[in-house]
Amino acid sequence: MIEFELPDGIKNLKKMLNGLAGGIMRKWARWADDNEHQRVDEWTNLMWNAMKGMGTSMFGASGKEKKPGEQKEGEPKKIGTRNIQLAVTVEELGWGDAGLYLAMPSPGLGGAAVAAAGTPEQRERFLKRFSEGKPKWGAMAITEPGCGSDSAAITTTAVRDGDSWIINGEKIFVTAGKGAAEDSEGLVVVWATVDKKAGRAGIKSFIVDHHTPGMKVTKLEHKLGIRASDTAAIIFEDCRVPFSNILGDPEVKAGFKGVMATFDATRPMVAGNALGIARASLEEVQRLLKEAGVEMRYGVAANNLTAREKDVMMMEAQLKASRLLTWKASWMADAGIHNNMEASACKAKTGKAITWITQKAVELMGPLGYSRKLLLEKWMRDGKINDIFEGTGQINTLIVARRILDYGRDELK
16 A cells, blocks of 8 residues: 555644744745845744754754664564655745745755765764754855856866865855855865866865865855855865865765765755745645635536636646655655655756746736735745756756666766
């Protein structure tokens, strides 16, 4: 029997987070959008204390080495729920406000990389800090002025110098970059090449601690949406880090592939954020139509439905289809099943769905939807990024095609 029911514990968490999102995040959503990069102390402190109480594993990072669940011979394999729980959590926080969700203190994508590809010693050394002290942020620095979707074209270099690495280069569009590099005791995971001639095989990741000399935030981007979240440009000039800060085992040659696997866990979370924004937009349209006395006639033949009814029902269908793909990818991660194709599929599908759903919500409400009286126009702006970051929709569609056709990178570009 196929089960689509969430465990009671996650249902209760979802209910609690929905109250938090509606009571705190929605209250600050417009202010945070109007005051770009300004932190909401009430939200920052609340979420930092909550994160410390629940443990960093809720946010995709843990300072403890993962061990397989103990089970007797012949018993079915025990499947965890961490990734499903995280997908549900992110959807509720995205429903509240995507910008504030991305601005909250957490290990972030950098912490997720350490959790996925770091050694036990690195996980203990770098992630334990996210459960103590003052608010902290983590970040991942990949994109460069001349390198976007093709991460193999990275030009930032890391050169071995005795018991250190010296990093030089420029990174842009680093989510939470300022918080991680300058405003807290955080960390930035930087992608750099140790051998340009080796191509992708020469790319490694390095953990750069907060306030490391040679790492400097040079710019904060002014963005269309998610304006509460800082998006930074960072320059590395003779930035020296310890040899042990290379992510994972330095002797393992598949470093690039190992860090890329981080996205198999985080892309469903991006999809979860998109689901929250899309759901918020759909629910607002449904509320406004109900207040206007407009009812949806379910069960009526499609050719007898109004254009408005067809649009709303398609919004509902796109949202549900995207959620099922996201939950499947998350469940596979919890079950220890390789989910590279499913992670990219849910990210690509949800990125397209949220763009269409939020634009349709504004369109259906006409001038009211386009005005600042409602949050619909903000959600449309916030939504688009989900089709762009952590692999564009086109890149993720390409990954899905390669997996279905069993083609390599050189065979299908």
